[in-house]
Amino acid sequence: MPTCSWIREKDSDAFYAALESVPSPGGERAPSWQCPFCAAIFPKAESFRLHLEGTHTGRRPFVTFGGAEPKSTDVIRQRIDSKSVAIFDTTRAYLSRDHSTFSEIALSKVAGELARNSDGRLWIRLKNQFDANADPIHTEYDLSFRVYDDDAKLKRVDLAFVKTLGKDGVTMDDVDAFIRQTEDIAVPEYSAAMADYVIGVLVKDGDPATGIRAATRDYGSRYEGALTVLREFARPLPRLLCSLIRFSRNDFALGHMAATGFGLLDSANAQLSPLAHKGGRWTATKPTPASDEKKMTVCPVDNGSAAVLWRAGQLAATARWSRDLEAQLHAEADVPNLDPEDRQKFFALWAATAHRLGKKESAIYPLRNLAGSYCFGQWADMLLEEIDR
Numbered sequence: 001m002p003t004c005s006w007i008r009e010k011d012s013d014a015f016y017a018a019l020e021s022v023p024s025p026g027g028e029r030a031p032s033w034q035c036p037f038c039a040a041i042f043p044k045a046e047s048f049r050l051h052l053e054g055t056h057t058g059r060r061p062f063v064t065f066g067g068a069e070p071k072s073t074d075v076i077r078q079r080i081d082s083k084s085v086a087i088f089d090t091t092r093a094y095l096s097r098d099h100s101t102f103s104e105i106a107l108s109k110v111a112g113e114l115a116r117n118s119d120g121r122l123w124i125r126l127k128n129q130f131d132a133n134a135d136p137i138h139t140e141y142d143l144s145f146r147v148y149d150d151d152a153k154l155k156r157v158d159l160a161f162v163k164t165l166g167k168d169g170v171t172m173d174d175v176d177a178f179i180r181q182t183e184d185i186a187v188p189e190y191s192a193a194m195a196d197y198v199i200g201v202l203v204k205d206g207d208p209a210t211g212i213r214a215a216t217r218d219y220g221s222r223y224e225g226a227l228t229v230l231r232e233f234a235r236p237l238p239r240l241l242c243s244l245i246r247f248s249r250n251d252f253a254l255g256h257m258a259a260t261g262f263g264l265l266d267s268a269n270a271q272l273s274p275l276a277h278k279g280g281r282w283t284a285t286k287p288t289p290a291s292d293e294k295k296m297t298v299c300p301v302d303n304g305s306a307a308v309l310w311r312a313g314q315l316a317a318t319a320r321w322s323r324d325l326e327a328q329l330h331a332e333a334d335v336p337n338l339d340p341e342d343r344q345k346f347f348a349l350w351a352a353t354a355h356r357l358g359k360k361e362s363a364i365y366p367l368r369n370l371a372g373s374y375c376f377g378q379w380a381d382m383l384l385e386e387i388d389r
Ligand SMILES: [Zn+2]
Pocket: 035, 036, 037, 038, 039, 040, 051, 055, 056
């Protein structure tokens, strides 16, 4: 049995009266919005929204060094130039050396404080109190300073590197000797990165006689680790090591293409970088062959890269295609255990040279091998299409 609500009989008039809508004597009250921050009143939702966005919306505070914002956790390896520091959308700034006590610093003093650091760790907290009544917006940076701008020390490491590691037949014992020699120079990250380059070479070559563990084939992480540090140093030796690492990894981005003074490398880069760019087109300009400059051995080069470099130099100077040459290229590209990225460079040089010398049919095999590859794939697809026509 359903239950029903009940009313007292004498209330029934009032009850029924309430069911009829009775217009209020003052007329319909228009809806309105009151701003929670400044109590201003808005008749329309749209004008209220515009007021909130225009008056009470804060932006994230941030800092830039030389036009780039650091990551929230970053390593600073180049001394910060106080003139290159810019702070945006910030009302207050705080610094800490231990991440527990922060002390406020005038915004005008932040740049000078950053420029003073060469080691240690610094936390910066920026606050944007964009509205007195709203929660402020914070940005925090955790910066580790490892600035080595003592040229004399870096030069000592460079010299030790060339003396101990700039030779054929380098082994892990030589790497250990280099680390020992540079221990007291106190630029550990720099020398460790250089050692990482050489360990990367030995791992990539994979010869257990050099003292590497035969199981490790991951030279990529050594190369990447070395690159992360060495690219921050505007010195000839780290620049050369970075170029060799990028060459090995098929990284031909134009942004960091620069002459290294190592003729074979510069010539090979000049041949390969136009092929690696998206939508780039191989123009049949003859690359300048490596000059016979006075050579000095400064660093080991992994066998795969060395073979590609040598072949690139040969092909740049080749004016005539021959069956012998094609057979040699076939043999080189088909070497078992050749690093896949080195194989791609062989194929690209082969195809580009055959195409330059008008031997289109000789370019087809290497181009088909490159089709779909991330580095030279687009160029290969384009050239295959051109040859098909
Ligand atoms: Zn308001």
